[in-house]
Amino acid sequence: MRIFLAKKAGFCMGVKRAVDLVFKTARQHKNHPVFTLGPIIHNPQVLHLLEKQGVRTIDAPEQVPPGSIVIIRAHGVPLGVKNKLSQQKVVIIDATCPRVLKVQQLIKQYCQRGYQPIIVGEREHPEVKGLCSYAQNKAWTIGSEEDIKKLPQAQKVLVVAQTTQNERLFKRLAELIKKRYPEVKVFNTVCNSTHDRQEEVRDMAKKVEAVVVVGGKMSGNTRRLAQIGNEAGLNTYHIETEDELNPEEITKFKTIGVTAGASTPYWLIRRVIFRLEDILSRNIPLWWRIPYKLTKLFLLTNFWAALGGASLAIIGSRLNGLNPSRAGLIAFTYLWAMHVLNHLTSLEMTRLTDPARVRFYEKNRLLFSTLGVICILISLKLSKPWPLAFFTMIFLITSGLIYNIEIPILKCKLKDLPASKTIFVPLAWGFVSGIFPLFLKTPITLSFWPFLVFVYLSALAFIRTCCFDLLDIQGDQMVGRETLPIILGEKNSFKLLYIMTAALIIFTILLAFTGYFPKYTLFYSVILSFFGLYLYQIEKKYLRPGVLPDALIDGQFMLMALGSFYG
Numbered sequence: 001m002r003i004f005l006a007k008k009a010g011f012c013m014g015v016k017r018a019v020d021l022v023f024k025t026a027r028q029h030k031n032h033p034v035f036t037l038g039p040i041i042h043n044p045q046v047l048h049l050l051e052k053q054g055v056r057t058i059d060a061p062e063q064v065p066p067g068s069i070v071i072i073r074a075h076g077v078p079l080g081v082k083n084k085l086s087q088q089k090v091v092i093i094d095a096t097c098p099r100v101l102k103v104q105q106l107i108k109q110y111c112q113r114g115y116q117p118i119i120v121g122e123r124e125h126p127e128v129k130g131l132c133s134y135a136q137n138k139a140w141t142i143g144s145e146e147d148i149k150k151l152p153q154a155q156k157v158l159v160v161a162q163t164t165q166n167e168r169l170f171k172r173l174a175e176l177i178k179k180r181y182p183e184v185k186v187f188n189t190v191c192n193s194t195h196d197r198q199e200e201v202r203d204m205a206k207k208v209e210a211v212v213v214v215g216g217k218m219s220g221n222t223r224r225l226a227q228i229g230n231e232a233g234l235n236t237y238h239i240e241t242e243d244e245l246n247p248e249e250i251t252k253f254k255t256i257g258v259t260a261g262a263s264t265p266y267w268l269i270r271r272v273i274f275r276l277e278d279i280l281s282r283n284i285p286l287w288w289r290i291p292y293k294l295t296k297l298f299l300l301t302n303f304w305a306a307l308g309g310a311s312l313a314i315i316g317s318r319l320n321g322l323n324p325s326r327a328g329l330i331a332f333t334y335l336w337a338m339h340v341l342n343h344l345t346s347l348e349m350t351r352l353t354d355p356a357r358v359r360f361y362e363k364n365r366l367l368f369s370t371l372g373v374i375c376i377l378i379s380l381k382l383s384k385p386w387p388l389a390f391f392t393m394i395f396l397i398t399s400g401l402i403y404n405i406e407i408p409i410l411k412c413k414l415k416d417l418p419a420s421k422t423i424f425v426p427l428a429w430g431f432v433s434g435i436f437p438l439f440l441k442t443p444i445t446l447s448f449w450p451f452l453v454f455v456y457l458s459a460l461a462f463i464r465t466c467c468f469d470l471l472d473i474q475g476d477q478m479v480g481r482e483t484l485p486i487i488l489g490e491k492n493s494f495k496l497l498y499i500m501t502a503a504l505i506i507f508t509i510l511l512a513f514t515g516y517f518p519k520y521t522l523f524y525s526v527i528l529s530f531f532g533l534y535l536y537q538i539e540k541k542y543l544r545p546g547v548l549p550d551a552l553i554d555g556q557f558m559l560m561a562l563g564s565f566y567g
Contacts, residue, residue: 003276004208005544006200006259010266011474012193014097014163015041018074019265021095023477025069026053033068037061037081038126040073040095041263042219044240049478061085069093075126076100078133099163099191100127106160106187107134115185116154118142118177120170121162125220128162143169148176156183163191164221164262166228167198193262194221198228204257205232212245213238214272215261222261241268242275250279258544267353267475270545274356277546296547300360301368302343306336308464308554311561312433312457315524318564319453319517320437327437328561330382334393334432337375338400340368345404346415353475389439396432415481422484425465430458459504460557463497463531467553470494470538471545494539501532523563527556 011019022040034055039047047057055071061084064070069091072082076096085092107117117139121128132139140151159177161170167190174186204211211229215222217240229236235253239245250256256276260269281292298304313331317324344365347358361368376397383389403414403424414420434454438444469476469483470493476483485493508525511517534552537543 002255003273003280003544003546004204004255004257005269005273005541006197006204006257007541008193008197008200009214009258009260010262010264010269012191012197012262014074014099014191014193015262018071018095018097019046019474020477021093022050022055022071023053025071025093026050026055027482029069030054033065034071035064035068036071036073037077037085038073038075040071042216042222042261044216046263046265046478053478061088064088064090066090071095073126074100076104076130077126078130080133096130097163097191099189100130103131103160103163103187103189104134106189107131107139107158110158110185111135111138113156115156115158116140117158117160118151119160119162120173121165122220125162127164131160131162142173145173145176148173148180151180154181157181157185159184159186160189162220163189164194164224165190166224167195197221197225197259197262201225201228201234201257201259202232204259205229205234208234208255208257209253210235210237210250210255211257211259212272212276213259213261214240214269215264216240219261219263222264225259225261239272242272245272245275245279247279247282250276251283256280265474265478267472267478270471271354271356273545274547292547295551299547299550300357302336302339304551304554305339306332308557309335309429309433309461311554311557312429312461313437314561315557315564316433316453316457317437319456319521320434320450322437322441324437324564326382326440327433330379330393330436330440331432333375333379333382334396334400335429337372337379337397338403338428340375341372341401342404344368344372349481350475353472353478383440386439386442388444389436392436392439396428396436400428418482419484419487421481422462422465422469426458426461429461429464430454433457433461456504456507459500463500463504464553464557466493466497467535467538470497471550490539494535497535498532501528501535504528505532518564520563520566523566524560527560527563531556 018040022036025034035058036055037058039057040050058064061081066089070085071093072095074095074097111117111134117135119128119131119139119141120143121141122143123141128141132141142148142151157177159174170188170190178184178186201211211234213222213226213229213236217238222238226236226238237245258269258272258276281289284292295304310328310332314324314328317327344361347361351358379393380390383393406413414424431454434457435450438446438450466484469485470490473483473485473490477486488496505525505528508517508521508528512519512521543549
């Protein structure tokens with residue numbers, strides 16, 4: 001059973017830019033009315049999230065109250081609508097896709113030179129309505145060979161496409177137009193993203209039996225992907241959410257492709273992939289199904305994350321020359337309790353981006369609340385023989401529990417501070433792994449070395465946290481969570497992670513060869529090198545989301561912990 005994800009699935013450049021602008025505006029102007037002129041994109045899930053953040057959709061300039069902020073969507077708007085807005089006392093943010101702007105200017109330029117514009121597209125589509133306005137609404141819109149036969153005569157014509165049009169259809173119609181008119185200028189304005197997305201579906205037909213197309217039913221470009229899938233002879237399923245997948249249908253196939261429209265967020269694609277994995281796992285052999293189901297359960301319950309944290313504590317204890325067993329168990333119970341309890345208190349933040357996890361936690365709220373309390377008590381019990389360790393653990397638990405609680409002095413929650421998650425989580429992991437184990441012995445000897453270990457482990461935990469933040473960047477952005485990748489941007493975040501990973505590899509090798517680190521730590525540099533490749537796979541979208549790819553992030557720490565016992 002194999003699942004193939006199209007590399008170009010999800011937000012295109014224009015849609016991503018528009019969505020980023022909307023959420024950035026909503027964050028910066030929380031007490032200011034923000035409107036979008038028409039739905040920002042054709043995706044009901046994203047629109048629902050925007051409404052929660054106070055961004056409302058209007059249909060006409062007249063509906064905008066004075067002093068408001070109005071965002072023009074990626075499709076663009078007719079020239080007359082833009083002129084009306086400019087005459088009102090409102091702030092206009094133009095999120096029109098640059099490629100759409102280019103087509104608008106082409107039409108305007110050639111109209112002035114006497115050409116008759118012909119647009120290959122959908123007459124009622126918002127983008128096409130906007131394009132027509134740049135020809136004083138005298139452009140002709142066609143979508144089939146029959147439409148060409150009905151066109152009047154003209155001396156000079158300009159042929160352009162709606163940017164999300166079926167490219168092969170556009171080329172075919174353009175050739176027919178060339179035979180009909182004396183002078184024809186053809187510009188293939190189907191954007192590269194649309195071209196690549198459509199070609200990927202055609203290529204998929206060579207290696208899959210079925211394709212799942214994820215996106216709004218009202219999205220033209222998504223409907224065209226489904227159409228291309230059908231034309232290629234694939235069993236094609238156009239869905240908006242994973243709940244529309246029919247297990248009885250899906251289990252018929254051994255290979256399934258997944259693609260998505262330009263207005264489909266990545267977190268929705270992830271949800272569909274995980275659901276497909278779950279459905280297809282019913283037919284895999286028992287020897288593989290059991291570890292798969294267990295790993296999925298461990299990821300869902302944060303048990304896997306706690307194991308990753310315990311592995312860091314084992315690494316830290318070994319580097320500090322300490323027995324790792326008690327430190328590892330304390331780190332595991334503390335981190336599992338904090339992750340579980342904080343998740344229980346922030347379910348609303350992930351209700352739309354990960355509803356399956358929310359349903360799971362709500363169904364088992366009492367069980368996880370009890371487990372969280374038990375883990376806290378165990379970590380305190382294990383720390384009790386050493387007063388400094390005991391009181392430090394109380395401080396760590398208190399700090400973790402108030403993360404989701406409003407602090408009067410700050411007048412906000414710690415989790416609402418920009419980049420708080422990306423910074424606080426690695427520091428907590430680094431401290432409980434690198435410094436805290438020193439408190440589990442007497443007498444306590446402090447030196448520069450434990451601080452170096454703390455920095456080393458915190459850097460590892462930072463890369464881990466930032467990696468998850470990059471995977472969840474669209475979901476975090478949509479619920480208003482400002483992680484470091486949102487602040488820095490994806491490109492700069494990946495650069496930072498590459499630099500840090502390379503620095504850790506060089507640092508580890510140098511300390512191992514100079515005798516400061518044990519020789520077995522050379523194995524760490526091998527694991528980190530593979531993790532660097534993993535980051536590259538994520539950045540280039542060569543690696544599809546799923547249980548195994550997610551498990552690898554914390555799995556690297558477990559491998560490093562196992563390697564530390566060979567020294």
